[in-house]
Amino acid sequence: MAVIAEPAVETPTGVDFSLSEDQQLLRDEVRRFAVERIQPGVAERDREHRFPVDIFQEMGEMGLLGMLVPEEYGGAGTDTLAYLLAMEEIARVDPAVAVTFSVHNSVCCWPIVRFGSEALKRKVLPSLAAGETLGGFGLTEPGSGSDAASLKTSAKRDGDSWVLNGEKAWITNAGYAGWYVVVARTNPEAGKRGLSAFVVPGDAPGFSTGKPEEKLGLKASRTAQIYFSDCRVPAENLLGEEGQGLKIALATLDHSRLGIAAQAAGIHQRALELAVSYAKERVQFGQPIANNQAIQFKIAQMATELAASRALLFAAAAAEHTSQAGRLAAQAKVYASEAANRACQESLQIHGGNGFHDDYEISRLYRDVRVTTIYEGTSEMQRMVIARHLLKE
Numbered sequence: 001m002a003v004i005a006e007p008a009v010e011t012p013t014g015v016d017f018s019l020s021e022d023q024q025l026l027r028d029e030v031r032r033f034a035v036e037r038i039q040p041g042v043a044e045r046d047r048e049h050r051f052p053v054d055i056f057q058e059m060g061e062m063g064l065l066g067m068l069v070p071e072e073y074g075g076a077g078t079d080t081l082a083y084l085l086a087m088e089e090i091a092r093v094d095p096a097v098a099v100t101f102s103v104h105n106s107v108c109c110w111p112i113v114r115f116g117s118e119a120l121k122r123k124v125l126p127s128l129a130a131g132e133t134l135g136g137f138g139l140t141e142p143g144s145g146s147d148a149a150s151l152k153t154s155a156k157r158d159g160d161s162w163v164l165n166g167e168k169a170w171i172t173n174a175g176y177a178g179w180y181v182v183v184a185r186t187n188p189e190a191g192k193r194g195l196s197a198f199v200v201p202g203d204a205p206g207f208s209t210g211k212p213e214e215k216l217g218l219k220a221s222r223t224a225q226i227y228f229s230d231c232r233v234p235a236e237n238l239l240g241e242e243g244q245g246l247k248i249a250l251a252t253l254d255h256s257r258l259g260i261a262a263q264a265a266g267i268h269q270r271a272l273e274l275a276v277s278y279a280k281e282r283v284q285f286g287q288p289i290a291n292n293q294a295i296q297f298k299i300a301q302m303a304t305e306l307a308a309s310r311a312l313l314f315a316a317a318a319a320e321h322t323s324q325a326g327r328l329a330a331q332a333k334v335y336a337s338e339a340a341n342r343a344c345q346e347s348l349q350i351h352g353g354n355g356f357h358d359d360y361e362i363s364r365l366y367r368d369v370r371v372t373t374i375y376e377g378t379s380e381m382q383r384m385v386i387a388r389h390l391l392k393e
C-alpha cells in the first residue's frame with residue numbers, strides 16, 4: 001500500500017489564498033499528525049473493525065476534540081473553516097476516524113455550545129473538549145430517518161428529572177461516548193413543536209447500547225443502537241428550551257453538513273492522488289496507462305470536481321452567519337459527497353483489478369465514501385433544502 005505523505009497532487013482552488021496564517025499552521029499540523037499517527041495501521045483497523053481509542057486520546061491532547069468549543073470551556077475556540085481544514089486532512093487518511101471527529105465536534109459539542117445553559121456548558125464541555133470522553137448524537141430511530149419530526153422516543157418530566165423511553169438507530173460513537181445529544185418527544189400533541197433536546201450521560205441509569213453494526217465501510221468507527229428504558233436525566237440537562245428540539249437538530253445539521261462535505265473532499269483528494277500515482281506506475285501496451293487520453297480525462301475530471309467541491313465548501317463556511325448558510329451547506333454537502341463518490345469510482349477503475357483488492361487503499365475508500373451521500377441528510381434531502389430556499393426567495 002502506498003504510504004501517505006504530503007499530498008502528491010496539490011489542488012489549490014485559488015480560495016486557499018485567503019487562509020489566515022493560523023489556519024495554514026493548523027492545517028499543516030493536522031496533516032502531519034494524520035500522516036504520522038493516524039495512517040499507520042489504518043488498513044488493519046479497518047480489517048479488524050477496531051476503534052482507535054488511543055488516537056482519540058492524542059487528538060484530545062492536541063485540542064482537536066475541542067475545536068468548536070470556546071476557550072472559556074476548555075476548548076480551542078477555532079473557527080469553522082479551520083475545523084473543515086482539519087476534517088479534510090483526517091478524512092484523507094482515515095474516513096473512519098473522521099466520522100468520530102465529525103460527530104464529536106459538530107453534532108455533540110456544537111449544539112451544546114450554541115444552545116446550552118451556562119451551567120450545562122460548564123458541566124459537560126470541559127471533558128469533551130479535553131477528549132476525556134467522546135460525544136454522540138441521537139436523532140435517527142428505526143422508524144424515523146429523513147422524517148426526523150416523526151421520532152417516537154419520549155421524555156416525560158418527573159420532579160427534577162426527565163425520564164426517557166425509546167431507541168435510537170445508527171448512533172456513531174455509541175458505547176464510547178460519555179455524553180449524547182438526544183432529541184425526544186416531550187409533548188405528543190404538539191407535532192414538530194413537541195420535540196426537545198437533552199444531553200444524556202453515557203452512564204445514566206436506564207441507558208444502554210446495542211451490538212456494533214456490521215457496515216459496508218467505516219468499519220473502524222463504532223455505530224450501534226442506543227436504548228432508553230426509564231432513563232433518568234437531570235432536569236438541567238435539557239438543551240435550550242422545551243419544544244425547541246427540532247429547531248436545535250436542524251440548526252445542528254445545517255452546520256455539521258459542512259463537516260461531511262469536508263470529509264468527502266478529503267477522501268476525494270486521496271482518491272485523486274492514488275489515481276495519479278497508479279496511472280504513472282502501471283504499464284500496459286509498453287507504456288504507463290497515464291499516457292492514454294481516456295485515463296487523463298478521468299484524472300482531469302476528478303481534479304476539477306474537487307476544486308469545485310472546495311470552492312463551494314469555502315463559500316458555505318464564509319456564509320455561515322447569513323441567511324444563505326443552510327442552502328450553501330446543503331449545496332456543498334450534496335455536491336462534494338456525490339463528486340467524491342464519482343472520484344472513488346473512477347480511481348478504482350484506473351486501478352483495474354487491483355482496485356478490487358483489499359491490499360489497495362482505493363478499495364477501502366470506495367467503501368468508506370459511499371455513506372457521505374446518506375448520513376447527516378441524504379442527497380435527496382439536501383436537494384429539498386436547496387429547492388425550499390430558492391422557491392421561498
Ligand SMILES: Cc1cc2nc3c(=O)[nH]c(=O)nc-3n(C[C@H](O)[C@H](O)[C@H](O)COP(=O)(O)OP(=O)(O)OC[C@H]3O[C@@H](n4cnc5c(N)ncnc54)[C@H](O)[C@@H]3O)c2cc1C
Pocket residue numbers: 103136137138139140144145146147169170171172173215218223371374375376377378379380381
Ligand atoms: C454510518 C452511519 C452513521 C450514522 N450516524 C448517525 C448518528 O450518529 N446519529 C444519528 O442520529 N443518525 C446517524 N445516522 C443516520 C443517518 O443520518 C440516516 O441514515 C439518514 O438521515 C437517512 O435516514 P434513513 O436511513 O432512515 O433513510 P430514509 O429516511 O428511510 O430514506 C430512504 C431513502 O428514501 C429517500 N427519501 C426519504 N424521504 C424522501 C422524500 N420525501 N423525497 C425523496 N426521497 C426521500 C432518502 O433520500 C433515501 O434515499 C448514521 C447513518 C449511518 C449509515
